[in-house]
Amino acid sequence: DSGVTQTPKHLITATGQRVTLRCSPRSGDLSVYWYQQSLDQGLQFLIQYYNGEERAKGNILERFSAQQFPDLHSELNLSSLELGDSALYFCASSVQSNTEAFFGQGTRLTVV
Amino acid sequence: GIQVEQSPPDLILQEGANSTLRCNFSDSVNNLQWFHQNPWGQLINLFYIPSGTKQNGRLSATTVATERYSLLYISSSQTTDSGVYFCAVRNNYGQNFVFGPGTRLSVLP
Numbered sequence: 001d002s003g004v005t006q007t008p009k010h011l012i013t014a015t016g017q018r019v020t021l022r023c024s025p026r027s028g029d030l031s032v033y034w035y036q037q038s039l040d041q042g043l044q045f046l047i048q049y050y051n052g053e054e055r056a057k058g059n060i061l062e063r064f065s066a067q068q069f070p071d072l073h074s075e076l077n078l079s080s081l082e083l084g085d086s087a088l089y090f091c092a093s094s095v096q097s098n099t100e101a102f103f104g105q106g107t108r109l110t111v112v
Numbered sequence: 113g114i115q116v117e118q119s120p121p122d123l124i125l126q127e128g129a130n131s132t133l134r135c136n137f138s139d140s141v142n143n144l145q146w147f148h149q150n151p152w153g154q155l156i157n158l159f160y161i162p163s164g165t166k167q168n169g170r171l172s173a174t175t176v177a178t179e180r181y182s183l184l185y186i187s188s189s190q191t192t193d194s195g196v197y198f199c200a201v202r203n204n205y206g207q208n209f210v211f212g213p214g215t216r217l218s219v220l221p
Contacts, residue, residue: 035211042214048208056208098202101143101145102157106153
């Protein structure tokens with residue numbers, strides 16, 4: 001158990017819908033990262049937050065947004081879902097940006 | 113941005129064999145980690161190793177930061193070692209991990 005909790009583990013939804021993925025970082029970790037892994041693809045960085053503020057942005061679509069709350073948990077919102085958004089979404093956390101990062105178990109999103 | 117390459121892309125071993133996986137990166141890094149993604153999709157931390165050598169049981173890793181590569185050694189492989197091994201790095205300027213494409217390892221009984 002990495003200490004990073006992601007909910008839900010699985011999510012099936014229809015095209016055009018909106019979903020929210022949740023991540024609780026390890027206790028004491030201030031940085032949260034979101035990654036997308038499509039089928040048989042590598043891990044693509046989406047966005048990073050540090051202590052509530054956005055720190056870095058990757059190839060995150062405009063239909064996607066995220067935030068980190070004062071209690072440090074983070075949510076990734078995906079809207080106007082398309083079939084191609086089906087993927088495994090990972091959250092990771094670390095104390096600082098240059099320290100060891102730990103990944104949650106991921107949320108497997110299926111858009112039908 | 114920083115580029116990460118891993119080799120080989122695929123590796124098939126008989127149980128009990130040893131293997132070496134390589135990660136090359138294009139810039140100096142302040143963070144390098146090795147992960148194992150098991151067949152269920154879980155990403156498991158293996159090593160946090162921006163430099164030097166570490167060992168954990170049958171696994172060990174070495175990072176030569178000055179030459180911009182890292183090696184992961186797996187000895188006496190077991191079927192449970194199957195999966196994809198990722199190297200991920202962060203350079204001194206970036207805020208996010210950049211993952212390599214992975215090495216897919218299959219250990220046959």
